[in-house]
Amino acid sequence: MRLRSVEDRLVAVLAESQGSGVLLTPDLVLTSAHLLSVGCLPNVSRPQAVVIAPGGRTVPARCDVVWAGHPSRCDAALLRARHALIPEEGLAPLRWGAIATGQPVQACQVLGFPQVQRYGEDELEAVQVAGTLLPLSGLLRGRSVLRCDHHPPAPGPDGGSPWAGLSGGPLFTGPVLCGIASSDPMGWDHSSIDAIPLASIAEDAGFASALRHHWPDAPPFEEVRSSHPEDIAYEERYAKAVKARYSRLEIFGLDDLGSNENSWDLDTAYLSLEARAPRHTADHGEHHTRPETQRVEDLLASRPRTVLRGEAGAGKTTLVWWLASHAACRTLPAKLSALNGLVPFVVPMRSLAAQGIVTPTPDRLPTIAQLPVEDPPSGWAGRVLESGRALLLVDGLDELPQPDRAPARRWLAELLRLHPRTRCLVTVRPLAVADSWLESEGFEELLLLPMSDTDIQAFVGAWHRAARLECERFTDAPHARRQRGRLDSLERDLAQEFERNATLRDLARTPLLCAVICALHRRRSGLLPRTRWDLYRAALAMLLGGRDDYRRIHKPEGITLDVDDGQQLLQRIAVWLVRNGRVELSREQAVRQLGLAMGGLRHVREQGSADQVLTHLLNRSGLLQERSTDVIQFIHRTFQDYLAAKEFRDNDSLDELLGHAAEEQWQDVIRLVIGHCGRSEARRVISGLLKAADEASDPEAEWPLRTLAAACAIGSAYVDDELYDAVWNGLKALGPPRDGRESGFLASLGPDVLPILPEPEGLDADQGDRVARLLGSLGDSALPLLGRYGKHSSPQVRNSVASGWGFQHPGRYATEVLATMRLDDVGLHLSLPEQVSELRRLGPIRSLYIEQNHSSADLRRGLEGREVRELWLSGNSALCDLDFLRDHPEVEHLFVIGCPRLADTSALSALASPSLRLVMDSTGLGAVVSEAEALPQVTELGLSLLDHSTVNKQILRFFPNLALLRLIADESLDLSPLREAQTLQLEVAPPAPGGKLEVLGAEHFGDRLQIIP
Incomplete structure (x- = not known):
């Protein structure tokens, strides 16, 4: 049986007395503690119970009690069944939380198996007690009170409570579990039911510890603020509408395979891409920033507010859709589980511009994307924001006209200040806004990276897998097999072509x-x-020219257009969008532009009206799409800009383009127009850009113009030497980049920029650092110059050179750059096995930062013959022991974080340093304290991301000579177990800048305790 709702998590509990309970997981039950007692079952020496899940197994399951509170203080218990009561796939997602309003909350319910619901020969039957939750009624007693909607039941035959047996039953507020039933209060004639609030249970340290052990992936705790029962039903419909809209991905080219459908299940074709973020690392007490490259989903997990930059077509919108559809369905992976169940508000900025909206009020957020769902209850979006359950996805900020971006920023900042717990992702092209544009609002920057060679091969596989799904639609089985075979062959051929080309x-x-x-x-x-x-050009020819012929479709709308006809018509729409600073238009506007274009296309005009031609283009071209009623756009802005550029060139309007050269939204069109230009036209464009740059009032405006001129010179089929030299000399005269924005302009030009980059001699540390980071993004061509920067006197510059290893061929970079430079005062970061094996080529290194999965044997081979003083290991799920350290007793500073399988740390005793600095998380610490011997050589210990139950006296036992303890903790930390350490210095910090941390037991340490803000 597949369960359909959270109500199906109800179970019956048979212990010292009969009660009820709720399934947290298929084998973990929350119930009341007063139901349990030693000896409640025959021949049992410790508390046990039997549980029956009506919606799952009919056979009762014996359970062990893994935690129980005292009935007078925290009347709750956790039971662990010895087999799953219900299959995992049969459980609807669980939401749980606390009531955070003083107003009565309607449409609540308690479920269970009370005495009043017995039937037959005293057999159990479930009851659903609907009522209104009164948050203030049990305030002083720490109880939740449900006032029943129906007439109260009569007392039982023995005069007892008719609700006997309901204890432990779940209290739901809509779909959110908020407590468990506990008692029938006197004086209310059985019309009220008391419940233990889930919030008070969660505060119990024993419960929290048991939960971490038995349910480490528990969902986040919610605050229920709404007293509007209509919100609950609407949220379910809204989630379905989000999934319907955003769980399908349009994949270019797949509609050629035999049907009009080019929309595919997003997970079939979704490709996780890499992104880069600055990383802050503590190094000898100082903080440094270095690039951190991971899959974008992993980086988003720890960033509640993010600005994601990416080039056109880089996958920004696809990521937004993926997040929205999975958050609404609660199916995001474990690292993003904090987003599961949030209410996604997708704000496509192109739609805002088309609707003339710049600063939408909260009530507009659910309607901007025009989802297939009715309007929400009044005030619903505001209540979602207030409760901290909103996921705001602002897509395509660069698609707002430049004058509207500052008001949009103010709107976003004010909205987030009003609702500070809102998770938010903003996507934008790389250079559309300044690096620190939203930094004051707590946003962190991520940059989507170009697909790596490995990613390209993965994409080829995903594209062809999606293409093969089309074959399932063929009723002719032999034909389907032939098509699948052809696609298999094409995939192999293209993969090989990418390898060699x-x-x-x-x-x-x-x-x-x-x-x-x-x-x-x-x-x-x-x-x-x-x-x-x-x-x-080839893509347009494919879409406009041969699609219907290829698919043997003849005049489906009574209209036939060749490639030139279709392109002429679409150019007029594209140029109108660019001139008006838009990416969408209404059907009426599109018909008007087609009508003007058809004035010179008599053979098109003879086939039908402009409205009929538009219908044909929407249905047949694959370039236009109607995303919602009366909203038309190109399938991608890149094609809009390409066609608009062609129209500007064909209509001799290059001067109009140049007049807008300083405007970011027009610059992509100028980059593309150069490919349409002949020799004289290209010279006209490039010269015009140089003239605009010469007349620019300040370097801030000059940089993008000179970079644009260089991009056009690179893209032009012919540029005479004099003009080419003028372009690059003008860019070179601006000097080394002064910030990340200017570095970004140069990086956008690729390896062609190398001849104008300065040599390292004469550059200070900051200048050399920026150029070295820029060189790291320019591929193998930059290796000779990187090698020269590797000889700079500044460790800061050499650190930046060393950090480029992860973006280049490991062997070449090691041989041509790293092996020729001094590394004994810099840190070297590596993650690939090939990098570990290349260490033998390199000289002495101050610090080694080794990430990703490497076994102890791999590390032993890679570090053989090398002196290692400072070693950082992180994100390693293959590391089970530290035996390789036996070959390196000289280690003075060891950092071990995120190694979940680490079980054997006995090799730490082999480290000979008399003052070892050790940094670990709770996993590593757990492995240390499982060893028999103390570690007297550890004088400084850092413990990362701990909770109050982790810091205990064992620290003093296993580290008897500890002088300094650094702690990074979650929301609370109890230092009382360490009060006996009279000489111990402590530094305590929250897990993130600005985070709040409650420290208990601080009075024992006085000025020996430093709390870092």
Whole structure:
């Protein structure tokens, strides 16, 4: 039986007395403690119970009591069944939380198996007691009170409570578990039911410890603030609408395979991409920043507010859709579990611009995306924001006109200040806004990286897997087999082509263009484009020219358009959008633009009206789409800009383009127009950009113009030497980049920028640091210059050179850069097995930061013959022991974080340093205290992300000579167990800047305790 709601988690509990309970997991039950007693079952020496789950197994399950509170203080218990009571897939997701309003909350219910509901020969039957929760009625007693909606039942036959047997039954406020029934209060004639609030149970240290052990992936605790029962039903409908809209992904080129459907299950084609964030690491008491590269979902997990930057087609919108659909369905992976159950508000900024909205009020948030659901109850969105359950996904900030961005920023800042617990992701193109644009509001920056070679191969596999799904629609089985076989062959051929063709790989660094290449490869049987403009032209020819012929569809709307016809028509729509600073238009506006374009296309005009032609383009071209009623847009802004650029060139309007060169939204069009230009037109564009740069009032405005001129010079088929030199000399004259924005401009030009970058001699540490980081993004061509920067006198510069290892070929970088530079005063970060094996080529290194999965044997081989003074190990699920340290007794500073399988730390005793600095998390500490011997050589200990139950006297036992203890803790920390250590210095910090931390037992340490804000 597949369960459909949280109510189906109800179970019956048979112990010293009969009661009820609720399934937290398939084998973990929450119930009342007063039901239990030693000897409640025959021949049992410790408390046990039997549980029956009506919706699952019919056979009773024997349970062990893993935790029980005292009935007079915390009348609750956790039972662990010896087998799953219900299959995992049969359980609806559980939400739990606390009532955070003083107002009565309607539409609540208690479930259970009371005496009053018996039938037959005293057999159990479930009851559903509906009522209103009165948060203030049990305030002083620490109870929740449910006032029943119906007439109270009569007392039992023996005069006892008719509710006997209801104890432990779940109290739900809508879909949220808020407590368990506990008693029938006197004086109310059985019309009220008392319950133990879940919040008070969660505060019990024993309960928290048992929960971490038996249910480490418990969902986040919610605050229920709404007293509006209509919200509950609406949220279910809203979640379904979000899933319907955002769980399907349009994959370029897949609608060529035989149907009009190019919408695919998002998880089939979703590709997790890499992103880069600055990382802050503590190093000898100082904090440094270095790039951190991980999968974007992993980086988002620890960042409640994020600005995600990415190029056109980089996958920003796909990520937003993936987050929205999975958060609404509570199916995000474990690392993002904190987002499960949040209410996603997707705010496509293109829609705001089209609707003339810049600062939407909360009540507009659910309607901006025009989901297929009715309007919400009045005030619903505000209540969601107030409760901290909102996930705000602001997509495409750069798609607002430049004058509207500052008001939009103020709107977002004010909204988040009013509702500070709101999770928020903002997507934008890399250079659309300044680096610190939202920093004051607590936002952190992430940059989506171009797809790696490995990612490209993964995307090719995902694209062809989605394509093979189309074959399932064929009723002709032999034909389906042939198509699948052909797609298998195409996938192998394209994968091999990407391996040997570096130019093709460079064209495929975004998911959009990689999908275009996959589609063209299938259509053209291996004939692939060589430049970006060839790629766009081929894609348009495929979509506008041969799709219907290829699929044997003849005049489906009574209209036939060739490639030139379709392109002329779409160009007029595209140029109107650009001129008006828009990415969407209404059907009426589109018809008007097509009507103007058809004035010169008589053979098109003869086939139908502008409205009919628009319908044909929406249905047949694959380039236009109607996202919702009366909202039309291009499938991707890149195609809009490409077609608009063609129209500007065809209509001799290059001067109009140049007049907007300083405006960020027009610059992509200028980059693309150069591919349409002949020799004289290209010179006109590039010269115009240089003139605009010369006339710019300050370098802030000059940088983007000169960078744009250089991009056009790179993209142009012909540029004479004089003009080419003027472009690069002007850019070189600006000097080294002064900040991340200017570095970004130079990085956007790729390896062509290398000749104008300065040599390291004469640059100070900050200048050299920025150029070295820039070089790390420019590929193998930058290795010679990186090698020279590796000889800079500043450790800061050499640290930046060393940090580029993760973005280059491990062997070449080690040989040509790292092996030639001084490393004994810098830290070297590595994660790949190939990097570990390359360590033998390198000289002395001050600090080694080794991430990802490496076994102890792998580390022993990689570190063989090397002196290691400072070693950091993190994110390693393959590390079971530290035996490799027996070869390195010289280690003075050891950092072990995020190694969940670490069980044997006996090798720590082999470390000979008389003052060892050790940093660990609770997993590593648990492994240490399981050893028999103390570690007297540890004089400084750092413990990361602890809770109050982890700090205990064992620290004093296992580290008898400890002089300094550094703690990074969660919300609370009890230092009382350490009060006997009279000479111990402590430093305590919350897990994130600005976090709040409650420290208990601080009075024992006086000025020996420093609490770091």
